Amino acid sequence: MRDVLTPDEMDLQLVHTLQAAPRATWHEIGRSLGVDPATATRRWQGLVEAGSARVTAYPDVRLWAQDHCNAFIELDLQPTARAHAVEVLSRVPQIASISIVSSGRDLFLTVLTPDLATLSRLVLQKLQQLPGLRGTRTHVVTTVYGEGNHWRLDALSPKRRVYTPPKTGNRPVWNDHYREVLSALDDGRTPAADIAARTAKSGSTVRRRLNEMIDGGLLSLRCEVAQPITGWPVAATFWARVPPDELHRTAATLTELPEVRLCAATTGADNLVMTLWLRSLGDVQRLEAELAGKLPALTLTDRAVTLHAAKRMGCLLDEAGRITDVVPIDPWASAAPR
Template sequence: MVQDSRTPDETDLRIVHALQTAPRATWHEVGRRLGVDPATAARRWQALVETGAARVTAYPSLRPWARDHCNAFIELDLEPTARDHAVRVLSTVPQIVSISIISSGRDLFLTVLAPDLATLSRVVLEQLHQLPGLRGTRTHVVTTVYGEGNHWRLDALEPPRGGRTVGRTPLPDHRPVWRGHHREVLRALTDGRSSAAEIASSTARSGSTVRRRLNEMIHGGLLSLRCEVAQSITGWPVAATFWARVPPDELDRTASALTELPEVRMCAAVTGADNLMMVLWLRSLGDIQRLETELARRLPALTLTDRAVALRAVKRMGCLLDDDRITGVVPIDPWASP
């Protein structure tokens, strides 16, 4: 249960930014970078976690996952009285990593990770289509991920620059392969900062074995670690989703340019007439129109076709949210049985 919270101060936000840059950094490393006592940094971080303001999450790296497995965005239309029940049910599904209640003629917007199309079909047909009050679904399968949320930064270490993304990480030359022992570690990573000893205690493996496998996953491009933060304290309180069309020969260039914009948290090519989707964090609702104008000027090949504002996020990369605070975690497991 979330404890009584306080407003994070500048030092707290600098700690969050430091862990966005290096999610598993030791407290000595964080303290040295910020010029604070390591014990103070650890204590402040624990307070942020306990109040639901921040947490480090772990999930399959989305760019290589989209290349070799299956990512999808799914829109759900529901009867008005059916939404709360749907949220409760879907929040527990380990393949459904994010859920938002959104505007513009949609009810729920889901992000799903599955190992293959057959599993995605089972999620849609055996779980989504069985929901009471369901009117319809629209599934957008991801073909390429250009940018994901673990690259987004508060930049509290450099206040004048504001939140921003960093350039997208190239795909590894090899094709990383998920094996059973990797999946075991992922399921045990309810906290992305868990020590090897803590993971070992829940997997019946030795600490050295877990440490080796965790390093394989991080350095081999299988695993992403992300310092998740309550959006309300970031200075970017508005979340929106844009759909767009781009000529195929302009798609890579346009999407790569979008990932450099500070507002863009996620950008992906998808199947369908609208072949590009992006998730944005904005400072105000008025920024939607400003950004649309900027995109029209800077990226003439891009045609925005629709946009929706998130009314409330209820799950974000496995973190369960209540009034924007993290109240718990559903471990991400794309291979789980429906």
């Protein structure tokens, strides 16, 4: 029997296909991979059941940063309080990601809220209820230059990839109808008929709204994959300072690097944050040297290796990096850790 805990080349190609086209039909996927749809379906189900991959749905963070509020929050905790804090915060829908990191902070959170007032309540009221909390530092995101839904395994040649139509450019805005669809997308591949049943809407209405959200860039669909099986098992975060007039050019160069998963401008003295996936711990130093040569305007001010990613874009992860559950990202939910 095939060991789904150790994906083979076909599994990796399947993941790459769904990274590029998360809602492609099984016929399209099978044609791209040269297998029948039933085989593609069975293999994907095996990956999902093993916690190796899953398609998630969330508001596009680049557009969200323009119109709403993204933030990175660092938490300092007493050593005995960390496990409880992770357990509680993992269930907060506004907290998209949680990492236990080295070097100067205990937890590193990625947060999406509708506005600054909601972020303030989350930080000043809700987080303050955590036992053993020593302090917080909040960095509001001003621009997201790149994020993980564009990262690929590079397991497929260009001619074998599923075609994805370009965005229409017609940008909708979030309303109650779109939020209702998002709330029903605990799995990014949920069929429109199932969403219709959950929302008491017709299938045609759901398909139209879903297409509007995807084509207009309002909604991100991301094939999340367990990091240990990617060949990039080490995650790290870099903080940097860049002169304002060099920020856009520097960020554009950074987002072209295969190691960079997230690149965002933030408020504060350190005005650029990068999340990286690396092949080894030695790559931390190698990449620092590479950045120094390519981007003289960039000054790295701090770096931290991720000891454990407890949550990544709504996916809860075990100690081995496998997906065990999903807490759908909902910036509008009532965030009340208890």
